[in-house]
Amino acid sequence: MAESSQSKTTSLSPSWKNHLLGYTLSILLIPLFGVGLIGLYWIYKRQHRESYEFSNTQIRSRDDKYQRNIDLVNIQKVELRQSWLQKKAGVGDIVLHTSASSMTLHGLENPKTLKSLLGKAITAEKQRQQQREKTKPKEPEYNPGTMDRMDYLTGLWQQGLVSDEDYEKEKKHFE
Numbered sequence: 001m002a003e004s005s006q007s008k009t010t011s012l013s014p015s016w017k018n019h020l021l022g023y024t025l026s027i028l029l030i031p032l033f034g035v036g037l038i039g040l041y042w043i044y045k046r047q048h049r050e051s052y053e054f055s056n057t058q059i060r061s062r063d064d065k066y067q068r069n070i071d072l073v074n075i076q077k078v079e080l081r082q083s084w085l086q087k088k089a090g091v092g093d094i095v096l097h098t099s100a101s102s103m104t105l106h107g108l109e110n111p112k113t114l115k116s117l118l119g120k121a122i123t124a125e126k127q128r129q130q131q132r133e134k135t136k137p138k139e140p141e142y143n144p145g146t147m148d149r150m151d152y153l154t155g156l157w158q159q160g161l162v163s164d165e166d167y168e169k170e171k172k173h174f175e
């Protein structure tokens with residue numbers, strides 16, 4: 001799915017492999033009064049509760065109740081966390097750290113590759129941000145035209161066409 005020609009969005013969700021232990025235990029508990037069926041349903045709902053969207057500029061995490069966005073330029077550190085079972089299943093959690101908070105992307109397949117791609121995307125977005133700041137015209141320190149009007153008022157005052165009281169009164173409008 002693409003938002004525009006320059007900004008592409010990719011969606012990911014946690015892998016079923018991240019919940020492998022839960023699925024296995026639920027299947028083993030089916031003969032015990034059907035408790036395993038409830039476990040299967042609960043694990044399935046938990047797996048599909050979260051989704052992640054990656055674009056050129058930000059990462060969005062969604063669950064049942066909340067949505068969080070992190071701009072790539074604000075990410076300071078990308079960390080990979082894997083338990084022993086997650087390593088064997090080829091899944092892992094990626095933790096994105098910003099100066100204010102962190103976001104954990106749970107149970108993604110091929111986490112090492114994804115971490116590497118995220119690192120490249122973060123670097124590229126930071127470079128694009130620096131280029132935009134370099135090419136952005138500098139804002140004037142005052143409202144354009146204000147200094148011209150102030151110079152005109154001062155000229156009238158110096159020529160004696162405006163009284164001292166009127167000059168001081170009008171000068172306050174420019175400060």
